[in-house]
Amino acid sequence: MPMPMPRAIRVLVADEQALFRRGLLVVLGSEDQVEVVGEAGDSDSAVALATALAPDVVLIDVRMPSGGADAIRRIRELVPATRILVLTASGEEGDLYRAIEAGANGYLLKEISVEEVAEAVKGVVAGRSPISPAMASKLIDEFGALARRAARQEQAGPSLTARELEVLRIVARGRTNREVAAELFISENTVKNHVRNVLEKLHVHTRLEAVMYAAAHRLLEP
DSSP states (O other): OOOOOOOOEEEEEEOSOHHHHHHHHHHHHTOTTEEEEEEESSHHHHHHHHHHHOOSEEEEOTTOTTTHHHHHHHHHHHOTTSEEEEEESOOOHHHHHHHHHHTOSEEEETTSOHHHHHHHHHHHHTTOOOBOHHHHHHHHHHHHHHHHHHHHHTTTOOOOOHHHHHHHHHHTTTOOHHHHHHHHTOOHHHHHHHHHHHHHHHTOSSHHHHHHHHHHTTTTOO
16 A cells, blocks of 8 residues: 655745745745745735645745734744744844744745755754854854853842733743733733833843843743
8 A cells, every 4th residue: 555645845935026936936846845835925915824824834034024023923923833934135133033032943044045945944844943054153142142141140130020020921931912911911011111121121132032031040930
């Protein structure tokens, strides 16, 4: 009896440039193990299609019109089983951090060959987190800077209020400001103020950095 064929990896391609999307469609479409199920030219369309199609992988540019990082965050919330792989021309550290904080599973620069994209898609489905070497080095540098800041602050420790700690612990579970507000029965604006205060007190710039700091200092433990 012949063995059943493995199911193809279902991919949604989201990129502002139609010509680039077409190139990806041709390359990915030639792969036996990959099936392109849709394409989007802006963030809102990417979120809508991801929600409707529930693909295995969303291939998205962090610089998408109307906010690529926001689209990543919304897809992560609405379709949590979908893996999100960033493919972008942006080598900016801020874009890298925002994408990872939003829930991206990998970050690749468009300087790689289109053939390598197919391998990255397969890799992210297998549980790997492909990151272009140049961007990986920036992550390592940032983690090192976080560790040094944590060491400098270890003696004094952060002066977070009980409510700020409560908000931080919920944020660490991947909740959005709206979800934090609903859980604590406070307004979304109040949550935003608490998050801003946490970032200032911990001397960090993003929610991801705050969670990493809190984990390193056991602030997430009840």
